[in-house]
Amino acid sequence: MTCLSTYVERRSGWLCLLLLAFQGCHVQPEVRVEATDPPTFTFSRSTVTDGLLVYHLRGDRANQGGILLDTLLADKENTCWMIEGEHDNKIPIRYGIVPMGMKVSIEAKPLVEGEYYMVYVTSLVGAKFVIKDGRAEESK
Numbered sequence: 001m002t003c004l005s006t007y008v009e010r011r012s013g014w015l016c017l018l019l020l021a022f023q024g025c026h027v028q029p030e031v032r033v034e035a036t037d038p039p040t041f042t043f044s045r046s047t048v049t050d051g052l053l054v055y056h057l058r059g060d061r062a063n064q065g066g067i068l069l070d071t072l073l074a075d076k077e078n079t080c081w082m083i084e085g086e087h088d089n090k091i092p093i094r095y096g097i098v099p100m101g102m103k104v105s106i107e108a109k110p111l112v113e114g115e116y117y118m119v120y121v122t123s124l125v126g127a128k129f130v131i132k133d134g135r136a137e138e139s140k
Contacts, residue, residue: 029123032138038095038111039129039136041119048122049089054081054108057116057128072120080117082106095136111136 029047034040043049056078072079081095085102093099096108111117111131116139120126128139 029121029125031119031121031125031127033119033127033129033136034092035135035137036094037135038097039119040092040094041121041127042092043089043121045089046123047089047125049087049093051084051122052082052087052093052102053079053120054095055118055120056080056109056112057118072118076106079106080111081108 028044030044031047032042034042041052053072055072055075058078082105083093083098083102084105087093087099087102091099095111098104113131113134116128116130118126118128129136130139131137
């Protein structure tokens, strides 16, 4: 093996490690629901949280896949809470408590035991949860 080929192999190895490290730096937007009363929503570092909507999944909607955002925004009857404004995604949001810098678009409604809900944020990601024993429980 020549010095040149050894040099190229080492450089290639470092380049692969560097590429893997950069891929690991990208974090997908994500919302998580903490098992609290009221529910607390936390976010990955790449999640945009300038808007948050909690939607009541009635009947068959609790078992459906995704629901189009336009449908959710048009359905004010099943919208349980909606807030908008600047928000730092490092700070969790508790249901019904408006963080500084945000304003209420739709006032918080009581969450019902045994019912399913969906929380969505500006990043167009969300999480489904159910109220069980008075606390939120994330549901897949």
